[in-house]
Amino acid sequence: MALKITSTPVRLVIEISGEIDHHNAAVFRIEADEAIQKYLSPNVRIDFGGVTFMDSSGIGFVMGRYKLAKSCGANVEVINLSRRIYSMMRLAGLEKFMTLKMSNKEGK
Amino acid sequence: MKPINQMNLRVESRSVNESFARAAVAAFVSQLDPNVEEISDIKTAVSEAVTNCIVHAYADSVGEIYIWTGLYENGLIRIRIRDKGCGIPDVKKAMEPLFTTSGDERAGLGFAVMESFCDKIKVRSTIGKGTTVTLEKRLEGRDCRND
Numbered sequence: 505m506a507l508k509i510t511s512t513p514v515r516l517v518i519e520i521s522g523e524i525d526h527h528n529a530a531v532f533r534i535e536a537d538e539a540i541q542k543y544l545s546p547n548v549r550i551d552f553g554g555v556t557f558m559d560s561s562g563i564g565f566v567m568g569r570y571k572l573a574k575s576c577g578a579n580v581e582v583i584n585l586s587r588r589i590y591s592m593m594r595l596a597g598l599e600k601f602m603t604l605k606m607s608n609k610e611g612k
Numbered sequence: 613m614k615p616i617n618q619m620n621l622r623v624e625s626r627s628v629n630e631s632f633a634r635a636a637v638a639a640f641v642s643q644l645d646p647n648v649e650e651i652s653d654i655k656t657a658v659s660e661a662v663t664n665c666i667v668h669a670y671a672d673s674v675g676e677i678y679i680w681t682g683l684y685e686n687g688l689i690r691i692r693i694r695d696k697g698c699g700i701p702d703v704k705k706a707m708e709p710l711f712t713t714s715g716d717e718r719a720g721l722g723f724a725v726m727e728s729f730c731d732k733i734k735v736r737s738t739i740g741k742g743t744t745v746t747l748e749k750r751l752e753g754r755d756c757r758n759d
Contacts, residue, residue, distance in 0.1 A: 525634075526663040527627035533717065557634075557652070559659040563719035571716070588652060595728065596721055 506531050509539045516545035516578075518569075521554025524562040536569050540576060548573045553584035553607065562589065563596045570601055579603075586610060615682035615690070617643070623677050625670040625695070627663075633679060634658040640681050641689055646751050653729035654689070654749060660722040661693040661745045667714055669697025669743055687751035692744060699739040707735065 506528070508519035518536050522528065540548060550566065552558075570580045581603040585593065587610045598604060619640050623629045634655040641654055658679075665677045678694040700706045707727075712720030726733050732748035 523631060525627075525630045525659055526667060527630050529717070530627070557655060557659075559656050559663065560719045560721040560725045561663065561717075563721055564717045567719060568717050588649075592725070595724070596719055 507535045507539075509535070511539070511543045511545060514545070515547040515549055516540065516543045517549045517551060519551040519554060521556075523557040524555055524565060525557070525559050526561040529561040529565045532565060533568060536565075537572055540569065540572050540578070544576050544578075546578055548578045548580045550580065550582045551584050552582060552586070552589060555586070555589065558589050558592065560592070560596075563593065563598065566593065566598060567596075567601075570598075581605065583607075613684060615684050618680065618682040621679040621681075623662075623679070625666045625673075625675050625677050625697075627666050629677075630659055630662050630666070633662045633677070637679065637681055637691060641683065644683055644687055644689065644751055650749070650751055654691070657726045657729045657747050657749075658691060658693070660726050661691075661747070664722050664745070665693065665695040665697060665743075667718065668700075669695040671698065671714075689749045689751065691747045691749075693747075694742065694744040696742040699741055700735070700737040700743055701739060703735050703737050 510517045516539060566582060573580050583605040584607040585604060590604060590606045593604055621636055623633055637658045638651050638655050662677060675695060675697055680692040682690045705711055707723040709724040710720040712718045730747045730749045734746040737743040
């Protein structure tokens with residue numbers, strides 16, 4: 505498993521670690537989609553705490569999972585973003601669709 | 613202007629090489645002592661360009677990607693990423709944010725990200741011959757370094 509998946513009745517949490525590029529995103533996508541469709545949770549939280557690198561493939565990844573979750577009636581939030589990844593997601597306009605939260609470490 | 617140091621790298625257009633290519637360029641550039649942000653900028657821009665070669669230039673085949681990096685005085689870095697793939701019919705259109713020819717999973721932000729993380733980008737493309745992307749970035753605080 506490339507992703508750490510945990511689920512409660514109210515929330516599915518997908519923790520990503522490592523680097524998100526076009527190559528890795530393909531694996532992450534399959535596992536994340538499986539979990540979203542299996543648990544049909546009303547809330548999907550994607551945790552970027554362990555992500556050390558992301559290029560624009562990460563934007564496509566988040567947007568794709570958002571569309572799937574939305575079609576299953578779920579809300580999506582993306583948390584623990586580094587300042588850098590947060591600004592890339594804002595640049596792509598993702599905050600119009602979902603909640604984006606920076607990591608506490610970035611607040612200082 | 614002649615570079616003070618340069619390197620050439622040739623990799624096959626397999627997606628597993630994306631991380632190798634950006635790490636290799638970052639490792640070479642590190643001799644100019646960039647800060648963490650600058651390294652991330654360079655890795656991200658290289659990753660975008662190399663991904664374009666894999667996803668678009670050699671969409672249905674495996675070809676070679678040629679990466680050249682030149683280091684110049686005063687902290688200027690030039691990175692050229694070249695393929696001999698299909699070429700881009702309309703470079704201006706391809707560089708528009710959110711434009712993509714390859715469906716849902718691609719954000720269409722590759723060139724926008726390269727532009728925002730580098731100081732200069734030049735794209736030359738010929739249909740059926742290939743594409744060359746040249747990125748330029750000047751490292752901060754290096755003005756007095758080579759005096």
